[in-house]
Amino acid sequence: MTGLNSANGNAPRAKDEPFVLPPNTDLAKFRRFLARATSIVEEVNVKVVNSQDDISQEEYMHPSKAHDMYHILEKTHFISSAVVAPRNVPDVQEVMKLANEFEIPVWPFSMGRNVGYGGAAPRVPGSVGIDMGKNMNKVLEVNAESCYALVEPGVCFFDLHEYLEKNNLRDKVWADVPDLGGGSVIGNTLERGVGYTPYGDHWMMHCGMEVVMPDGSLLRTGMGALPNPKADKSKPPHEQEPNESWQLFNYGFGPHNDGIFSQSSFGIVVKMGIWLMPNPGGYQAYMITFPRDEDLEQIVEIIRPLRIAMVLQNVPKLDNVLVSAALEGHRDSYSNSDKPLTEPELDKIAKDLGIGRWNLYGAMYGPEVVRDALWSVIKASFSKVPGAKFYFTQDRPDDVALKTRSNTFQGVPSITELQWVDWLPNGGHLFFAPIAKVTGDDAKAQYELTRRLSEEYGFDFIGAFLVGVREMHHIVCILFDRKDPDSRRRAHALIKVLIAEAANRGWGEYRAHLALMDQIAETYNFNDNAQMKMNETLKNALDPKGILCPGKNGVWPATYKKEDWTLHKP
Incomplete structure (x- = not known):
């Protein structure tokens, strides 16, 4: 495997010498590749990754194009050797032909904002990043x-x-x-x-x-x-x-x-x-609060038939109390302890913010007569939960979460949701996102498992259930201090345990951080890993030199010895 191209990441290097070289590539070969790439896309669109400035970006709207801003391993583990930005489709074609000629792996990305999953960073250190978004943005x-x-x-x-x-x-x-x-x-x-x-x-x-x-x-x-x-x-x-x-x-x-x-x-x-x-010709967002943690089972049982029947027209978002709390303030606004928040503390936060322990956000679309009919069914259904309270956007004009969701649910983008990353100092995050059927039993089991393990590893549970038509995504936000090695270590250990525990119960993640791709891929192992064998067959047929994104989502080409590259050691 490739390591740092110097004794340490701070050692002096030439302007065209990267932190990490591509696999099986010496500096002379790398320089020849760069020269050819420059002739294709022009010098302004080629950047060698070799200075601290190249790995210092930590802002969502100004993301790193070379490494994972929310890294859980060392900052220079998942890192590109250089970034090349094609100007058009022929440039992309020529860069791929060049990569095949030099047998150098490449890792295309669009914007570098795949936060929580690795950003623009490559799975194989030293790969050449292909910045598809810089110029091809029409x-x-x-x-x-x-x-x-x-x-x-x-x-x-x-x-x-x-x-x-x-x-x-x-x-x-x-x-x-x-x-x-x-x-x-x-x-x-x-x-x-x-x-x-x-x-x-x-x-x-x-x-x-x-x-x-x-x-x-x-x-x-x-x-x-x-x-x-x-x-x-x-x-x-x-x-x-x-x-x-x-x-x-x-x-x-x-x-x-x-x-x-x-x-x-x-x-x-x-x-x-x-x-x-x-345009549906009418729109109304709503929020329903539920006072007790144990209301979760009943809420999800009510959601399922309404969602399948499309009475709930959009993807409803069921947040636990700390999602809203993290949008309203930092953790030290609510507690001076570094231990996971207790039941009395969570109840106090809900009371102070005027929200529930669980909070459901949704929207209705169509003319007023349609929305009124839908609302009569929705309100009557969720009124079965004792203490449920119902709000429209105008009822809570200062509620950050409701206002943000009201915009998002009608196609108005923002980045307000990212504020919950600031729950901790130097906030970074991982997403644990298992898929399950929409039942109260599954929701309760997932919540109990993920909350218990989160707190065992020293983290507050912050999570939401997003209900598709017949399944639910359970998005667990593992927030850590990215400048604290122990916090990163605990977050990494936690999510690995969660992946294994979920797989044992038949729940699989739908998306993965770079450091977790191998482990998650191994959980999809029906019939002696038949799906992975098919994926590897396709990979080796379409990309015989293993140039494009080797290792992405656990699919390693034959040109790589998988056991040498995997980060998951069972």
Whole structure:
């Protein structure tokens, strides 16, 4: 395995000598690669990662392009040797051909804001980062009649929303947004992130991709594989007008290929269609508070039939008390102890903030008569929980959480949700996110397990249940002090135990931090790891030199000896 390219990270080095070289690459070979890469993308778009400034960025809106800002291992463990920013699709193709020629691994990223999962950092130290968002950042098309957009990797949710606003399209269409609006639309979708309108399942709402393959070739998926008879064939393929149904019908003909590019190392998505939500003609966010911790089972049992029947139209968010508390203040605002908060302390926080031990946020869409009918069912259903209280946004004008969710649920992006990271000094976070069926028993079991283990490792439990149509994401936020080695160590140890304990109960994570990919991949092991064997077969066929994102989500190419690289030692 590659280590630091000097005796220590602070040793003097030449301006083109990185902290970490790519595997099986000496400095002379690396310099030749850089020279060739510079000839492709121009010097301004090539940066060697070799100074403390390159690994000092710790702001979400100005993220590091080279390492994990919320690192749990050493800062220089997951780190790029250099970052190359293609200007266009041909640049991406040429960079991939160059990487194959030199047999240097590359790690593409869109914006570097995949916080909680590794940011822009590569799984294999020394890989060359490919910054897809710096230059390739255009909204290529918005069709308000058919309700879709076509975007490049550098388009974040703020950008798409601002495009709709600037072009007076918000009265026709909304773009669904996740909690944090700075992430790439393509990046979030490929990682199967979620938002909160009825269009909140971003992967479900994508339609048609243009992909650069590991060998540098180019394809369009779905209906994009059918040429447009009106296209100018004298233009290069990436500039040719696509088939008019590309963003309208996802499947095309034959095997549906899109799935192999989601959370994978099989290609680089350079364009993607995303369906937009028609303006519903009316909207109302709401909040329902529940006074007791033990109300959780009943709440979830009420949610399930309402969600399946689409009475709950959007992804409802059920927060525990500390999610709201962390948006309103730092931990030292509530306690002077460094021990996990106690039941009396949690009850006092809920009382002081005028919220519940559990708080449900949702929204209703459509004309007033529709919203009134929905609300009558929702209110009657949750009134079965003793002490439940019901609020609209205007009832709590100073409530940060409700105001933020009210915007998010109607496609208005923000970064306010990130304030809970400041719960601790130098806040960093990991997400533990198991999937389970929507039952009170599962919710109770997950909550009891994750809270007990969080507190055993010295952390407050901060978490939420996000209910899809037939499943729930349980998002457990492990907050740690990233400048405290012991805090990082405990957070890492905690999440490894949580992964193992969850797998023993049939719960699997849907997304993983770089340091945890191998462990989580090993839990999806039905029939002697049949799925991983298929993934490895695809990897070795499409990327025989193992150039693109080796190790991503536990898929190691044959060119890497997996046991030498895995971070999970059973």
